[in-house]
Amino acid sequence: MSAKPQAPPEKPAPASAAERTPARCLSKPSSRRRRVTWVPCLPGERLFFPLLALGAFLLLWQAAAAWYGSDYLLPGPAAVLLALLEVARSGMLLEHVAVSLYRFGVGYLLAALVALPLGLVFGWYSRLHQAFDPLIQVLRPISPVAWFPLAVLWFKIGDLPAIFIIFIASFFPMLLATIAAVRGVDRVYIRVARNFGSSEWDLLHKVVIPAAFPYITVGLHIALGVGWIHLVAGEMLGAQSGLGYFIIDARNFLRTDQVIAGMLLVGLLGLSLDRLMSWTERRVRSRW
């Protein structure tokens, strides 16, 4: 088929230092060269530097807090930890976390339920996509936060406004990724299936969906992050519970230590969700 690119003709290079060095010396790694692969010698070694960085950060934070001298403006890490333990002991924390996860789960799943089929249809029928693309392009850049007034107007208070915001936030990444994934399906798979007399339905669920799947999961992953970021914002609206509410509530009581504790929790949970997603993704994608 295509000829391999030819190696450039050898030029008579000026005698360099390397050329004058006997070959047996060259195989020794020079002391200044960085090791490319870093093989951990101890099981704990991979944790060592991150822990060191974390320790340094906490130390600086504590020092800054001590220097500031105001628990209201900048509580130190110790104060935040105490606050975290305090709310954890009261049992309220678990409830807030649970309700946040519930809202997130519902909003995210609803978004997937709508966005994935819609994305499949738009990706497959390009005429339909052409028709709706301008609408999508106009709605997409609107920050989910801009939907707040409508969310409150339509859904009043409780779980629904937050769920709606998460829905909006995760919907577009999912939709766009799915459309792109379907459109990007290698034509050869479709040709093969048609050659074997595939029905349209078989083509969709035996060829297009599995072929697009790895790229759809990328959209799901992005949507997970975007959705989680907007969870807190969504819960600062009409909600009376959840992590977003917890943070707002702590602020109203001038408990900055609890505000930071809440923020920390949001970050940690977000990280866990992301890791969980990566893990699942790796497992299902291992074959593609």
Next chain:
Amino acid sequence: MKVKIEASGVGKRFRRRLGAEEVEAMAGLELNVYQGELLCLLGPNGCGKTTLLNLLAGFDTPTAGSISLDGCPVRMPGPEAVMIQQEYGLFPWRTVRGNVELGLELARVPAARRRRLALELIALVGLNEAVDRYPRELSGGMQQRVALARALAVEPQVLFMDEPFGALDAMTRHKMQAELIRLWREKEMTIIFVTHDFNEALLLADRVAVMTPRPGRIKEIITINQPRPRNLLSPEAAQAREAIHRALVEGIMTSNPKEPA
């Protein structure tokens, strides 16, 4: 001999974009393919070999002329005439067995029978140890075998192959050529095989159809009567090689030299 595929007056024009100038890839092409023969298509790059296979297999429709299979016009691809795609087109999310079962699955063959047939074919192409592996875990030669097994599973009457062994190393290619001849004999198929390799054509073909540069036509058909396995150093082979070469060169010399492929 019975004519299996008949192409008469076939022309194909492509328009790259709306409003762009049309490209005439093929014009006035005449070709009869006989039942059970192994026909090699040979021609310069861009002469329309792939285009012709696509037309014969029903993936595309000619802009002029007609194509028929067993006397019926070809309208769309179907399992009676299977194309082995370039790069094989194996589904990376299915194991070897899953890939071989594809055509049977789409034809609604019951699972147990499907499985049995697939395993039989996998054995036939010598991939027993790779049944549960995924395509990316296979070498090019093995992938080619999977594609063959997948095609054979639906018992096609016609097999189209577009430079199927082009990406294989010399040894593997040699093995696959022998394998193809064996399978072709066993299954009594009609095979249309595109190649750029004279030796491959001389080894495999009953007839070699040489095409002219674009717009592609059949310049000449060289019949090779030598029994298989063939000796490429024999006088007959040398004669056939000479004839193919002459047809190819004549086609190029007499064609419109305006546009390089």
